């Protein structure tokens with residue numbers, strides 16, 4: 594493992610343009626469950642029943658209960674060492690941006706500046722009809738929109754079946770396409786279109802995860818916990 598992390602440090606040092614892509618495995622050490630591991634969310638609820646746009650329209654009480662629970666659980670979570678190392682690596686000029694599938698907001702909370710929230714942010718609430726921003730409390734209390742009056746408040750996250758925010762998607766793709774190194778951390782790469790990133794870079798692709806995934810040809814794979822690996826990487830580069 595140590596040799597692999599030293600190889601990762603060398604790849605980053607030799608890269609003029611490093612982009613990081615993260616998934617739910619980046620947040621589990623902050624006590625946010627991921628989705629597809631044995632104790633992940635999707636083993637408790639069917640994502641297609643709660644995290645898609647049809648659920649919003651047809652099963653609002655279930656949708657509301659699922660997202661209210663996740664919003665409330667954010668009160669108890671903070672970034673872990675790995676989030677802070679990524680922010681320090683950006684400040685030191687080693688990484689250009691982070692493209693994250695996570696909706697926790699922990700990268701920005703740890704101080705990362707250029708963060709593309711590809712699947713939105715759980716802490717941001719909007720009206721589904723007129724996009725008017727609202728408070729978390731308005732969502733939790735099922736208030737009506739204070740602009741269009743509709744009872745249609747929801748977290749500003751990308752549900753299955755919805756397209757990703759175009760401007761954020763475009764910026765993230767440009768960074769990935771221009772990158773000399775793409776560091777992928779804590780994702781099963783099962784969700785489209787973000788799972789296409791490894792094919793979009795002309796640079797080296799590094800995969801850091803608790804378990805292997807098929808269908809990709811990584812230049813370097815480090816199987817282990819993101820927080821521990823990033824902590825070790827920080828000792829080498831910072």
Ligand code: BV8
Nearest residue numbers: 616617618627628629694754779780781784785803818819
């Ligand atoms: C779209 C927000 C068009 C909501 C999410 C059939 C085949 C292929 C694709 C499709 C299909 N049918 C439909 C589709 C498209 C669909 C899709 O991909 N479905 C899949 C599931 C089959 N995609 C969409 O609908 C997307 N929209 O395609 O629009 C379009 C086209 C072109 C351009 C733009 C748009 C919208 C997808 C977004 C859905 N919203 N989240 C919410 O979170 O409630 S996705 C959901 O999965 C999560 O948010 C999460 O971010 C995402 C990906 O999961 P991961 O992050 O990878 O998490 P996972 O648990 O899977 O893996 C974690 C890994 O970490 C594990 O391997 C684990 O071992 C590891 N790990 C755990 N702890 C650690 C660790 N590793 C290291 N250290 C640790 N400590």
